[in-house]
Amino acid sequence: QVRQKGFKDAFIVAFSGNKIISADRAAVLEKEWGKKFFIDDTQGTGSTAVDTIPPTLSFRVEIARSEKPLGAEAEENIRKLATGRGLDIWQLSDGTIVYLIGKFITFESAEDYASLVARNGYRDAKVGAWLGKKEIPLETARQLFEKLE
Structure with missing residues (x-):
């Protein structure tokens, strides 16, 4: 050919x-x-892979959280919004799907970006704290970052 x-x-x-x-x-x-x-796959589905890289603590901007995947058009709009920052779409253990943009080192920088996103039509945009793929309380993350300073 x-x-x-x-x-x-x-x-x-x-x-x-x-x-x-x-x-x-x-x-x-x-x-x-x-x-x-x-x-x-002879071990069956009960085995879990061991992650050898320690999880990273970061602030992320949550655009949406839903029980079902968003439509193709809505997802494409979020992808355009996330250009340059990176978009992650994760399904949590309870089945909820979360759409996250960026990885921010400080709460303030994430909050600024969430405010910008909210002004562009995504009023539910908010800052969340993540340890790898696990969501943690914002206050806990802020205290951990303050201890480092």
Whole structure:
């Protein structure tokens, strides 16, 4: 198909472990490894992955919180609003879906951004404190940051 698109000198190269291998060897490896999964699911669904990176404490601007996902148009509008800051859409343990913009180091900077977002039509925008993917009380987060100063 690539040659039909105008690349007459196109060819295929097989790699294994950062080394070029023959097409025959690639076929053998594909048969051997093609049916094996990257993740071992023989332990069942009861196992939980261990996160080795400690969670980061940050202030986030919560745009919306709902039981059901927002419509495609509403989500696209939030994505446009979050450009440059990053948008995270998380489903919490109780099934609630939360839409978060940015990661702010200070409460004041998050509050300024939440105010800007509220002036742009998202009146429910508010600042929330997050430790990784876990929401914590705002006052607790503010006290933790004050202890660092």
